[in-house]
Amino acid sequence: MYTASILRVLESGYDESNYTIELCKRILAKFGFEVYTQESVEPVMSALKEAIFSTARDSELVIVLGGTGLLREDIATEAVLSIIDKRAQGLEISMVHNALKKNHEFSLYRCAAGTILNSVVLSVPGQKDAVEWYLEPVLNTIKTLLDKWRRTQYDADETHG
Template sequence: MYRSSVIRVLETGYLDETRSAALECKRILEAHGYKLAKQLDVEPIMSNLKDAIYTLTRETGLVVILGGTGLLSQDISPEALLSIIDKRATGLEVAMIHSALKHDPGLALYRCTAGTILNSVVLCIPGFVESVSWLLEPILDSLKVLIDQLNQEDG
């Protein structure tokens, strides 16, 4: 079983949506063999978000950030992640976006970001309940191989 965690970004006007998205995310993660070890709700403040991401990467192999991916001023999740990742995973980003756009072209207005921090994978995705499966389903099984490789490097 792979340990995972979820960060729900508390964006004004999207609290109910991201609450439902977090539940859907947990369901999908568990269906793919990931145990949800922790869920945090974080205000869209750069230092708070960066601290939460970094802390959870010490505890779990996969961190999923829900929300804060649009183009408004409070949408800072990709910037927070990009400022602390070791390696960016553009292939994961493309796979998630490609899958989601087949279902909803409007998701082109949102940003997916992925990367590694030491031996953890971090994904930043829009916090819409209907898009969580479109974004995560295509990559979750492949991520296990990467997480295993990252842990072998560490050990």
């Protein structure tokens, strides 16, 4: 079992956030992730960055839902990119490619992917259709990475223990 957390960026004009969070939980469960925590965060850069960073210390995967459009308050992508250790552009490309095959309107949204310590952070649009289209193509790949990190940590513990 893998641990995940969901951060929902509060956006004006979107009433589907509870449905989207539940859908995200179901998708994660289908891929063997247990949701450790979920919270809603105001679209304020300092608050969002703190929530992402603190959540990444406790979960192997952090999903940031919403705040990925082109409006002034859509800052989730910038928040993620400003605090990650390493950017995972291959994950971003895979997510965008899959979403655009389903609906060309998603060309107006952005996503971000990267790592903070031994946690993967994904920022994806918060619309109900988008969650599945962005997450499903990358979750097995992320599990492979998490397994490698776990083996590396286990080997390090065995060597020093």
